[in-house]
Amino acid sequence: AQKITQTQPGMFVQEKEAVTLDCTYDTSDQSYGLFWYKQPSSGEMIFLIYQGSYDEQNATEGRYSLNFQKARKSANLVISASQLGDSAMYFCAMREGGLTGGGNKLTFGTGTQLKVEL
Amino acid sequence: EAQVTQNPRYLITVTGKKLTVTCSQNMNHEYMSWYRQDPGLGLRQIYYSMNVEVTDKGDVPEGYKVSRKEKRNFPLILESPSPNQTSLYFCASSFGQRTTEAFFGQGTRLTVV
Numbered sequence: 001a002q003k004i005t006q007t008q009p010g011m012f013v014q015e016k017e018a019v020t021l022d023c024t025y026d027t028s029d030q031s032y033g034l035f036w037y038k039q040p041s042s043g044e045m046i047f048l049i050y051q052g053s054y055d056e057q058n059a060t061e062g063r064y065s066l067n068f069q070k071a072r073k074s075a076n077l078v079i080s081a082s083q084l085g086d087s088a089m090y091f092c093a094m095r096e097g098g099l100t101g102g103g104n105k106l107t108f109g110t111g112t113q114l115k116v117e118l
Numbered sequence: 119e120a121q122v123t124q125n126p127r128y129l130i131t132v133t134g135k136k137l138t139v140t141c142s143q144n145m146n147h148e149y150m151s152w153y154r155q156d157p158g159l160g161l162r163q164i165y166y167s168m169n170v171e172v173t174d175k176g177d178v179p180e181g182y183k184v185s186r187k188e189k190r191n192f193p194l195i196l197e198s199p200s201p202n203q204t205s206l207y208f209c210a211s212s213f214g215q216r217t218t219e220a221f222f223g224q225g226t227r228l229t230v231v
Contacts, residue, residue, distance in 0.1 A: 004160070033218060045161075045208060045222035052218065091160060095217065103166030104149045104212045105176060106220060110160045 003027065004092055006109035013082045013116055020067070021077040021112045023092030029053075033095040034075040035106060036066065040088040048090075051075060082116045089113050120145050124209050124223035131199055131230055139194045139226045141209030147221075148213060150192040151176065152184065155206040155225075164207075167192055199230040 005024045013019040025034065036048040051059045051066045059066040067076040079086055090113075093106040122143045131137055143150065151166040153176075163176030167186040181203055183195040192211075196203060209223040 031216065033216065035220070037222075043206065043225045043227070045210075045225070047219055047221070050218045093161075095220075103151055103168050103174065104215070104217045104220060105151065105163045105166060106153075106161070106210070108153075108160035108162070110158055 002109075003107045004094055004109035006092055006112050008112045009110075010113045010115070013079075013114065015084060015116055015118055016081055018078060018080045019082055019114065021079070021090050021092075021114065023075045023077065023109060025073050025075060025092075025094050027073075027094065027096055029096045034066070034068070035093040035095070036064070036075075036077045037091045037093065038086075038088045039091065039111070045091075049077070079114075084116050084118070087114060087116045120221065122209055122211050122221050122223040124207075124226050126226060127224060128227050129229070131228070133200055133230055134198050137196050137199060137228075139196075139207060139209075139228070141192045141194065141223055142190050143192075143209075143211040143221070144190065145211060145213065145221065146189065147211035148189070149217065150186070150209065150211045151220075152182070152192070152194045153208045153210060154178065154203075155208065161208065164194070199228075201230050204228060204230050 032053045034051045038046045049061045063080045065078045089111045092109045152164040153161040155161045165184040167173040207226045210220045212220040
């Protein structure tokens, strides 16, 4: 079974509007972390936001917020007031708990390609 | 500036010719990993290291080697590259267990012909 599922291969949004990128996850661990990364066409991986499984509040970082619904095992990324520079591939990832955790291994989804239009 | 540096950024090589992709971090991080990114598959962990001389296999280790002789460096070695190792490679580092952030290098785009 997929541990991280991103069901939207591609999304379009108009500039200045908000957009939600979906992510669901599967784990039996109680302690885990959820990450979102942005990958522009230049290829680098840019960290956006983190949510811990025990965090009671949804994480926010500037225009990014994470809509964390633990019971539904979803961790959707919300980008407010989209800008042209937000056009990129977005990856959801999970770090599971355990003693070693695979060296802080991140398990990634397949990504959502976001295109912001004028 | 805190960073993870990979070299080279781009590499085209021939089947069977040994190559090394270097990775260095300046944050004194204990944990380092190598990932490969392939279309439709996201990123998958190749190898990881939790400290000097401590390395272990990730999800897709076949055809790769690593070493961790110094804390800052974690090179990825392809002893006999094959075309199915054509991919985008990332080195990542993080501090301590259950990290809240992982820093990635700029990526190395490898083509094996």
